[in-house]
Amino acid sequence: MEKQVMREFVRILKISRTVIISLQLLQTLSIMIQNLKSERAIYYMFSNEYMNYLITYSFDFRNEELLSYYISFLRAISGKLNKDTISLLVKTQNDEVVSFPLYAEAIQFAFHEENMVRTAVRALTLNVYHVGDDSVNRYVTSGIHTEYFSNLVTFFRKQCIALKGLVTDAVKNPGHDSTSTILASVDDIEDNLYYFSDVISAGIPDVGRLITDNILQLLIFPLLLPSLRIEPVSEIRVGAVTALYLICCILRIVKIKDLANTIAAALFFPLEAFTPNSEVKINGHMPGPGFIHESQPPGNEILTEVDIACLRVNVPELSSPSHIHPEVVITQNDSTGSHLALREALLSYLTSGDDILVLGSLGVQATLLQTKELDESVLDGLGILPQRRQHKKLLLQALVGEGLDEEQLFSSEDSTMRDGIGSELDGYLQKLKEQYGVSSSSSEVGASSRVHRFQVLDALVNLFCCSTISAEALWDGGWLLRQLFPYSEAEFNSHHLKLLKDSYKNCTYPLQEEIRGVWSDLLITVLCDEWKKCKRAIEASSPRKEPKSILLPPQKYCSDNAIAAESSFTDGERMCESVKVFVLLHQLQLFSLGRALPDQPPICPPASSPESSRAKTACLDASGPKPGIELRLVDAVPCRIAFERGKERHFSFLALSMGASGWLVLAEESPLKQHFGVVRVSAPLAGSNPRIDDKHSRWLHLRIRPSTLPFLDPVKSSAYGKVKTKALVDGRWTLAFRDEESCKNALSMILEEAKLQSNEVERRLKPLFDLEKAVESSDSSVLLSEASSSSYITPSNSF
Numbered sequence: 168m169e170k171q172v173m174r175e176f177v178r179i180l181k182i183s184r185t186v187i188i189s190l191q192l193l194q195t196l197s198i199m200i201q202n203l204k205s206e207r208a209i210y211y212m213f214s215n216e217y218m219n220y221l222i223t224y225s226f227d228f229r230n231e232e233l234l235s236y237y238i239s240f241l242r243a244i245s246g247k248l249n250k251d252t253i254s255l256l257v258k259t260q261n262d263e264v265v266s267f268p269l270y271a272e273a274i275q276f277a278f279h280e281e282n283m284v285r286t287a288v289r290a291l292t293l294n295v296y297h298v299g300d301d302s303v304n305r306y307v308t309s310g311i312h313t314e315y316f317s318n319l320v321t322f323f324r325k326q327c328i329a330l331k332g333l334v335t336d337a338v339k340n341p342g343h344d345s346t347s348t349i350l351a352s353v354d355d356i357e358d359n360l361y362y363f364s365d366v367i368s369a370g371i372p373d374v375g376r377l378i379t380d381n382i383l384q385l386l387i388f389p390l391l392l393p394s395l396r397i398e399p400v401s402e403i404r405v406g407a408v409t410a411l412y413l414i415c416c417i418l419r420i421v422k423i424k425d426l427a428n429t430i431a432a433a434l435f436f437p438l439e440a441f442t443p444n445s446e447v448k449i450n451g452h453m454p455g456p457g458f459i460h461e462s463q464p465p466g467n468e469i470l471t472e473v474d475i476a477c478l479r480v481n482v483p484e485l486s487s488p489s490h491i492h493p494e495v496v497i498t499q500n501d502s503t504g505s506h507l508a509l510r511e512a513l514l515s516y517l518t519s520g521d522d523i524l525v526l527g528s529l530g531v532q533a534t535l536l537q538t539k540e541l542d543e544s545v546l547d548g549l550g551i552l553p554q555r556r557q558h559k560k561l562l563l564q565a566l567v568g569e570g571l572d573e574e575q576l577f578s579s580e581d582s583t584m585r586d587g588i589g590s591e592l593d594g595y596l597q598k599l600k601e602q603y604g605v606s607s608s609s610s611e612v613g614a615s616s617r618v619h620r621f622q623v624l625d626a627l628v629n630l631f632c633c634s635t636i637s638a639e640a641l642w643d644g645g646w647l648l649r650q651l652f653p654y655s656e657a658e659f660n661s662h663h664l665k666l667l668k669d670s671y672k673n674c675t676y677p678l679q680e681e682i683r684g685v686w687s688d689l690l691i692t693v694l695c696d697e698w699k700k701c702k703r704a705i706e707a708s709s710p711r712k713e714p715k716s717i718l719l720p721p722q723k724y725c726s727d728n729a730i731a732a733e734s735s736f737t738d739g740e741r742m743c744e745s746v747k748v749f750v751l752l753h754q755l756q757l758f759s760l761g762r763a764l765p766d767q768p769p770i771c772p773p774a775s776s777p778e779s780s781r782a783k784t785a786c787l788d789a790s791g792p793k794p795g796i797e798l799r800l801v802d803a804v805p806c807r808i809a810f811e812r813g814k815e816r817h818f819s820f821l822a823l824s825m826g827a828s829g830w831l832v833l834a835e836e837s838p839l840k841q842h843f844g845v846v847r848v849s850a851p852l853a854g855s856n857p858r859i860d861d862k863h864s865r866w867l868h869l870r871i872r873p874s875t876l877p878f879l880d881p882v883k884s885s886a887y888g889k890v891k892t893k894a895l896v897d898g899r900w901t902l903a904f905r906d907e908e909s910c911k912n913a914l915s916m917i918l919e920e921a922k923l924q925s926n927e928v929e930r931r932l933k934p935l936f937d938l939e940k941a942v943e944s945s946d947s948s949v950l951l952s953e954a955s956s957s958s959y960i961t962p963s964n965s966f
Contacts, residue, residue, distance in 0.1 A: 245294035296369035341720035411527030415714035432595035550619030638747030685854030735872035871898035
């Protein structure tokens with residue numbers, strides 16, 4: 168200050184002719200500003216317009232290094248802003264800010280191609296917004312500066328369209344690189360949304376409104392909602408999937424009440440409400456900028472007609488929940504998807520969509536359910552207001568004397584809004600029409616929220632009856648069902664119960680086939696493990712996966728389809744899938760009947776092996792035939808095998824089973840103990856597929872699968888993921904016996920022990936397939952838990 172250094176800096180910059188001077192000056196000033204602690208020094212540096220002169224100086228930004236130093240310089244200044252220092256950097260007129268060079272110059276680089284530059288500018292703007300100066304706040308939300316917020320949403324929109332392209336490419340060319348690219352794009356998109364959230368948190372009155380209006384008018388209405396169109400089942404729906412993810416993201420991250428409620432209220436309108444008449448297609452598809460269907464050639468707007476089945480829901484009559492009301496058809500009976508309400512389009516994904524669309528639809532409904540900014544009347548209108556919250560509101564109404572008796576309070580027949588949609592929802596629907604010009608001749612928003620609630624239940628029940636949907640998607644559906652209907656039996660009508668029961672019966676057949684399948688020895692272990700996981704998943708407070716998971720291409724554990732068809736890994740994946748589906752539907756059966764879920768599945772305990780069994784005779788203990796232990800070689804058959812070319816070895820072969828486990832054993836005869844041998848090699852008995860060679864009757868071929876599935880073992884799963892695209896091939900043994908009779912004896916021994924093993928698995932699982940006994944077992948386990956813990960369990964149909 169004494170030497171007037173800032174003035175000297177400005178003089179040097181004016182007379183300099185090389186970029187080196189500018190670079191050094193900006194770097195020096197940045198370091199000085201960042202390290203200044205004295206308020207007096209900061210006031211000096213920011214006063215006399217020296218800093219504003221440097222900020223507005225015409226640097227040659229064709230030099231990338233100079234731009235980097237300049238942005239760092241601006242960010243350093245913003246780090247020292249407070250209500251006192253900010254006044255030194257603005258120009259005012261009649262107590263209103265008319266110029267703020269730091270902010271105006273910075274936002275010019277808000278959409279620079281370099282991510283580091285964009286990040287620095289956003290940090291600077293947040294520093295400005297969080298100062299809390301009223302005149303500065305009015306400046307940034309007035310005039311041309313409001314364009315910054317619309318430009319932010321426009322830039323975000325371009326990122327969304329680019330993401331759609333990446334997802335499309337990944338579907339066509341799946342691989343690790345495409346997954347990494349999608350995840351990087353998702354990170355950028357979520358960073359943008361978190362920036363919106365940070366800007367809103369600064370508390371500037373008009374910013375929330377500006378961001379809400381721009382997101383709705385530039386992104387939600389013209390781009391995302393029209394992408395939720397009904398399409399042929401055979402086609403890939405990347406546009407719809409990306410839109411579902413983005414809606415989830417916006418609701419989850421940008422915490423604006425008006426935005427969340429307006430998006431939710433828009434779901435009551437059909438597609439035509441967001442599509443200009445000239446652009447309405449016969450399947451309701453409005454191309455929209457950027458989001459065309461990836462299977463549609465550029466410039467070709469001719470789309471095939473799709474017959475859209477009406478969503479029907481069985482609604483119990485108000486007078487008697489035991490009677491079934493005639494089918495209530497909510498949608499118009501036409502073949503154009505443009506008249507189908509977007510809310511119903513989401514539900515149609517559950518009943519007629521593929522795995523990804525089901526997950527996306529469930530993700531949106533779960534996000535709506537967990538969005539705290541949503542008004543309860545909006546959730547109730549959508550049919551997804553949890554029953555607990557309904558009863559809580561009714562209880563509060565009763566406590567303040569609004570005249571609800573006990574029967575009304577806990578009745579499942581009426582929802583919170585008995586006289587139609589609530590006033591808050593009406594307000595948002597009216598706002599959509601008046602403020603945003605959304606209108607439709609076929610709006611179904613006046614329908615009863617109770618009808619919508621039963622539509623959701625109907626769609627979920629039909630989802631559980633769909634055999635083409637993965638267990639992962641069904642588990643998410645189970646979670647949503649438990650969130651919405653915790654009091655179970657009062658909500659399901661006889662039609663729902665029949666559908667669930669039939670679906671349960673159908674899923675028992677694949678599981679029963681696995682009893683004699685390749686992985687029968689792991690079936691009980693996997694079932695008990697998946698039972699616990701499923702119970703945790705559907706009773707959890709939030710869904711298991713983030714919405715972005717629907718964007719990633721599915722994992723393929725074997726790239727060669729021919730090899731995959733013969734691999735035990737493929738059999739293992741199928742077995743696990745069958746178990747997961749069975750476990751969910753079994754638990755839903757208990758849930759729909761109002762029973763509590765036990766911690767363990769109702770199966771029989773293991774039985775001890777009879778003394779006459781081969782395992783007992785061979786002196787095998789429960790740990791199994793580990794290499795190096797001694798076994799009694801009763802019924803053992805001598806054989807030869809070569810594990811390496813030209814190196815044939817002699818062994819005694821045994822097939823042993825103990826309970827649900829079984830092994831193929833190769834042992835070397837002990838030189839010290841007669842009729843005893845030392846185990847050298849063992850392999851699982853299940854899935855060995857024994858076969859005598861067609862040309863050599865003394866040769867026995869065996870398939871040798873791993874002892875466990877790597878994707879079930881957390882330790883091995885990471886390593887397994889690295890090779891998941893390679894062919895996973897099982898081992899093969901070819902045993903050579905002395906004669907044909909010995910070979911047949913070995914084959915008979917394998918088949919006999921495998922049958923004993925399967926019979927034990929079948930015996931233990933038998934109670935699980937008897938639903939009535941399973942329900943009784945569930946009640947018994949709850950009573951035992953009650954007695955042991957002396958805890959009170961709330962009745963299923965009470966508050």
